[in-house]
Amino acid sequence: MNSNTSMTTDVRPGKLSLRWLLMILAIAFFGVVNQAAAQTAAPAKAQSMPALFLEDVSPKAMVPTIAAFREAVAAAGWSVLGVTNMTGILAERGFAVRPVLVFDVCSSRYSGDLLSSDDTLFVSSMMPCSVAIYLTSTNKVVISRMNSMAMGGMVGGHAGDVIRKSGEEMEEIVKATLKRLGS
Secondary structure (H helix, E strand, O other): OOOOOOHHHHOOOOOOOHHHHHHHHHHHHHHHHHHHHHHHHOHHHOOOOOOOEEEEEEOOOHHHHHHHHHHHHHHOOOEEEEEEEHHHHHHHOOOOOOOEEEEEEEOHHHHHHHHOOOOOHHHHHHOOEEEEEEEOOOOOEEEEEEOHHHHHHHHOHHHHHHHHHHHHHHHHHHHHHHHHOOO
């Protein structure tokens, strides 16, 4: 592959693009800056911004964590649509990173609801849900995902309600994963 090819050319339709990730990070950055400014101006009224990402540390290694996650996804009636091996992709481009797998998971019930109306199609750029399982430099296995419950509140309306409900269900899937692992 040409080394000048951008990272987004490898992204399948429906994948979270690098531009989308940068936009989320920019929103988070400006939210933190605005929050800090608000706290400086009126510390008594300061409220904390909800975390945009949620993480849980697995009590087990990568392989059993991945197996437990896949089992919990299936048990909840969701589907794993695909897995992106970020470590492998980056290795092909000369970068060595610790194991990072990104799972594209989907609930047909929520996706069907959101994609069936022109009024909610705009959220398709956030679909499918992405859950990363990665290994840190301290050998901790982490399950990471966007805080869809908070994102749903930011989106609002029917789309926000569906995003929030799917986020609540994803949190149950993560809890079930950890329970399967003895946590």
